[in-house]
Amino acid sequence: xxxxxxxxxxxxxxxxxxxxxxxxxxxxxxxxxxxxxxxxxxxxxxxxxxxxxxxxxxxxxxxxxxxxxxxxxxxxxxxxxxxxxxxxxxxxxxxxxxxxxxxxxxxxxxxxxxxxxxxxxxxxxxxxxxxxxxxxxxxxxxxxxxxxxxxxxxxxxxxxxxxxxxxxxxxxxxxxxxxxxxxxxxxxxxxxxxxxxxxxxxxxxxxxxxxxxxxxxxxxxxxxxxxxxxxxxxxxxxxxxxxxxxxxxxxxxxxxxxxxxxxxxxxxxxxxxxxxxxxxxxxxxxxxxxxxxxxxxxxxxxxxxxxxxxxxxxxxxxxx
Amino acid sequence: xxxxxxxxxxxxxxxxxxxxxxxxxxxxxxxxxxxxxxxxxxxxxxxxxxxxxxxxxxxxxxxxxxxxxxxxxxxxxxxxxxxxxxxxxxxxxxxxxxxxxxxxxxxxxxxxxxxxxxxxxxxxxxxxxxxxxxxxxxxxxxxxxxxxxxxxxxxxxxxxxxxxxxxxxxxxxxxxxxxxxxxxxxxxxxxxxxxxxxxxxxxxxxxxxxxxxxxxxxxxxxxxxxxxxxxxxxxxxxxxxxxxxxxxxxxxxxxxxxxxx
Ligand SMILES: Cc1cc2nc3c(=O)[nH]c(=O)nc-3n(C[C@H](O)[C@H](O)[C@H](O)COP(=O)(O)OP(=O)(O)OC[C@H]3O[C@@H](n4cnc5c(N)ncnc54)[C@H](O)[C@@H]3O)c2cc1C
Ligand SMILES: Cc1cc2nc3c(=O)[nH]c(=O)nc-3n(C[C@H](O)[C@H](O)[C@H](O)COP(=O)(O)OP(=O)(O)OC[C@H]3O[C@@H](n4cnc5c(N)ncnc54)[C@H](O)[C@@H]3O)c2cc1C
Numbered sequence: 052x053x054x055x056x057x058x059x060x061x062x063x064x065x066x067x068x069x070x071x072x073x074x075x076x077x078x079x080x081x082x083x084x085x086x087x088x089x090x091x092x093x094x095x096x097x098x099x100x101x102x103x104x105x106x107x108x109x110x111x112x113x114x115x116x117x118x119x120x121x122x123x124x125x126x127x128x129x130x131x132x133x134x135x136x137x138x139x140x141x142x143x144x145x146x147x148x149x150x151x152x153x154x155x156x157x158x159x160x161x162x163x164x165x166x167x168x169x170x171x172x173x174x175x176x177x178x179x180x181x182x183x184x185x186x187x188x189x190x191x192x193x194x195x196x197x198x199x200x201x202x203x204x205x206x207x208x209x210x211x212x213x214x215x216x217x218x219x220x221x222x223x224x225x226x227x228x229x230x231x232x233x234x235x236x237x238x239x240x241x242x243x244x245x246x247x248x249x250x251x252x253x254x255x256x257x258x259x260x261x262x263x264x265x266x267x268x269x270x271x272x273x274x275x276x277x278x279x280x281x282x283x284x285x286x287x288x289x290x291x292x293x294x295x296x297x298x299x300x301x302x303x304x305x306x307x308x309x310x311x312x313x314x315x316x317x318x319x320x321x322x323x324x325x326x327x328x329x330x331x332x333x334x335x336x337x338x339x340x341x342x343x344x345x346x347x348x349x350x351x352x353x354x355x356x357x358x359x360x361x362x363x364x365x366x367x368x369x370x371x
Numbered sequence: 372x373x374x375x376x377x378x379x380x381x382x383x384x385x386x387x388x389x390x391x392x393x394x395x396x397x398x399x400x401x402x403x404x405x406x407x408x409x410x411x412x413x414x415x416x417x418x419x420x421x422x423x424x425x426x427x428x429x430x431x432x433x434x435x436x437x438x439x440x441x442x443x444x445x446x447x448x449x450x451x452x453x454x455x456x457x458x459x460x461x462x463x464x465x466x467x468x469x470x471x472x473x474x475x476x477x478x479x480x481x482x483x484x485x486x487x488x489x490x491x492x493x494x495x496x497x498x499x500x501x502x503x504x505x506x507x508x509x510x511x512x513x514x515x516x517x518x519x520x521x522x523x524x525x526x527x528x529x530x531x532x533x534x535x536x537x538x539x540x541x542x543x544x545x546x547x548x549x550x551x552x553x554x555x556x557x558x559x560x561x562x563x564x565x566x567x568x569x570x571x572x573x574x575x576x577x578x579x580x581x582x583x584x585x586x587x588x589x590x591x592x593x594x595x596x597x598x599x600x601x602x603x604x605x606x607x608x609x610x611x612x613x614x615x616x617x618x619x620x621x622x623x624x625x626x627x628x629x630x631x632x
Contacts, residue, residue, distance in 0.1 A: 062535060119512075119513065119514070119515075119531075119538075120513060121506075121512075121513070124507075144534050145499065145516055145533065145534060146533065146534070148499050148500050148503075149499075149500065149502075149503035149513070149515060150503075151500070152468075152498075152500035152501075152503040153503050153504065153507040155468075155500075155504075155594075156469065156472065156504050156507040156508060157507065159594075160594065161467065161469060161593070161594025161595040162468055162469065162498075162500065162594070162595070163595055164468075164498045164499070165497070165498070177598070181603075182497075182600075183390040183391075183495070184386065185603060186602065186603055187391075187392065187600050187601065187602055187603060188601050188603055189392075189597050189599060189600045189601075190597070190598045190599040190600075191595055191596060191597045191598065192595065192596050192598060193594060193595050194593065194594060194595060194596045195594040196594065227510075228506075228507075228510060228512070231506075231511065231512030231513070231542055231543075231546075232512040232513060232514055232540055232541070232542040232546075233540065233541045233542065234538050234539070234540060235528075235539045235540065235541050236538065236539040237536045237537070237538045237539075238536055238537045238538075239535060239536045240535055240536055240537070253631065277631065277632070295518075295532060295553055296532065301386075301492075301494065301497065302410065302491065302492075302552045309631070310626070310629075310631050320386050320387055321386065324386075324497075331629060331631075332609075333622065335618070335622075339613070344611050345606070346606055346609075347609040348609040348610070349609055349610050349611075349622065349625045350609060350610070350611040350612070351611075351612060351613075351614050351618040351619075351621070351622055352611060352612070352613045352614060353613065353614025354614070357614060357616075357618065357619070358614055358618040358619045358622065359619065360619070361618065361619025361620060362619035362620075362622050362623055363619075364619070365619055365622075365623035366623055366626070366632055369623060369627060369632050
């Protein structure tokens with residue numbers, strides 16, 4: 052069977068969930084071969100193997116951390132040369148898309164970004180995209196070269212499928228471009244202990260209606276009662292009430308959870324662009340005319356400071 | 372020595388309009404008004420700020436698009452850019468990302484540059500890949516997704532707020548930069564700016580001028596094909612209730628029915 056390269060997103064060998072989703076999708080197209088760059092390949096190999104990786108091509112070098120993107124492209128290209136895959140799948144993170152983009156140019160292949168589903172087709176993989184702020188669903192193919200496809204988080208549920216997952220060292224020689232952009236410092240984001248926004252099954256977001264940083268604890272309390280991630284609209288972020296890393300929408304994170312709860316958010320097109328593919332949408336807004344109500348499965352017209360704490364208490368009681 | 376800045380700007384259908392696909396499954400440019408992609412305004416703004424700081428700089432705005440795309444160039448010129456380049460050719464209709472990056476790279480090389488500045492993504496295709504593709508094609512450093520950027524002594528530095536960390540980046544010019552909407556509000560064109568823009572030069576280039584074969588671009592030359600585009604079915608109307616004091620509890624009951632609690 053054809054091999055399919057899967058680019059691994061991980062933090063020091065702790066594989067992030069979108070990669071496991073990619074392995075599941077990759078198995079529809081062929082045998083997944085994982086590409087692990089940086090430290091922790093042995094730890095990663097275990098979980099990658101459990102999810103169907105027939106092997107793990109691993110490379111570690113200081114260049115991956117010390118310079119932006121380009122060294123990773125050199126490595127992914129080395130994996131591509133070693134395997135001649137039927138497709139290359141990359142998680143749709145900001146960096147993932149850039150790595151995929153440069154690889155596509157180098158190998159002269161078409162690229163499809165932000166796929167939300169993948170299927171095998173007679174003429175190669177068929178990617179489903181959700182475009183124009185989720186107003187349209189398209190089906191696309193790569194027609195020249197080896198399909199390079201980036202896939203959004205939450206596009207599939209990871210299914211275990213034991214495979215060998217043996218680690219093989221990948222030889223990488225870095226090109227002249229590799230050291231072009233120096234990373235002079237890096238400050239890791241402090242963990243809140245809450246689930247990762249893009250990966251969470253439930254997201255609770257607050258908007259301008261939350262009316263102040265000091266009130267965001269109302270949103271956080273609901274999120275914590277549900278084991279959810281916290282999101283925010285750009286209005287809330289721009290006002291400095293919540294970090295930009297939590298922004299949901301076109302220029303923030305794109306989320307696709309099982310449940311999305313919007314509190315005090317009007318539902319502007321740019322916000323919708325980042326959450327409209329959520330499976331179930333719930334909103335609390337005091338304005339019955341707010342456009343967000345056009346999207347909801349369940350909406351409450353009311354004051355979030357009444358509704359949200361009451362909901363939080365009720366969730367806690369029911370969960371006992 | 373003068374600093375040559377090229378800003379890539381895209382003409383896109385207004386996101387607040389009813390965007391659709393045309394029959395050939397390319398973007399329907401008839402149904403909705405077009406405008407300069409809002410995220411490219413941030414790129415123009417940073418270019419103008421960098422140019423103000425430099426001793427001697429020139430800002431050229433560049434677009435690849437149909438005749439109407441001239442509107443996007445005019446907007447950027449009225450914000451304060453010095454001149455414009457418009458790559459326009461019937462054979463470009465339906466060009467995908469790989470093709471667009473090829474055309475932009477050739478046009479940038481022909482124009483001459485020390486610094487290329489892009490928006491973080493277009494508001495229509497929203498791929499966010501063009502800046503990285505341009506760096507690859509031009510063989511210069513990519514310094515992308517910056518929320519802060521400055522240029523000094525032949526170097527570009529900036530802050531990138533990534534998924535898991537915030538990074539400080541540094542590269543020597545020439546380089547390709549992209550900026551996010553966190554980089555600073557874009558200025559509004561002044562009346563004077565709008566009047567002055569009318570007199571600024573717009574150079575028009577076609578594929579021949581760039582030595583690009585028509586077969587490498589357009590719908591036929593594309594590396595990707597869209598086989599189907601279906602309008603999302605309208606969501607079945609959900610339940611919307613007014614809070615009469617028990618709204619939170621009602622919501623909890625709904626969430627429990629849906630097995631979220
Ligand atoms: C290029 C571009 C990119 C953008 N990207 C994004 C993005 O990524 N994400 C994003 O979110 N936005 C984005 N925006 C901004 C977007 O257009 C809206 O301005 C923004 O989403 C509005 O945020 P909001 O809904 O919180 O605020 P508003 O639109 O001001 O809505 C606040 C809502 O809260 C309700 N409310 C007030 N008080 C209460 C209360 N006590 N209880 C209940 N409800 C209450 C009000 O009725 C209102 O509906 C972008 C805009 C542009 C131009
Ligand atoms: C809904 C939709 C989905 C698409 N999906 C794909 C796909 O999966 N694969 C594919 O190959 N193509 C796709 N395309 C086509 C693609 O959008 C165009 O080729 C486009 O010009 C490049 O991609 P982008 O606009 O998404 O660029 P992005 O990478 O999002 O744009 C980043 C920046 O590049 C610059 N830029 C982009 N285009 C131009 C231009 N024409 N002129 C000047 N500057 C520009 C701007 O500064 C912009 O801010 C899609 C188009 C649409 C409308």
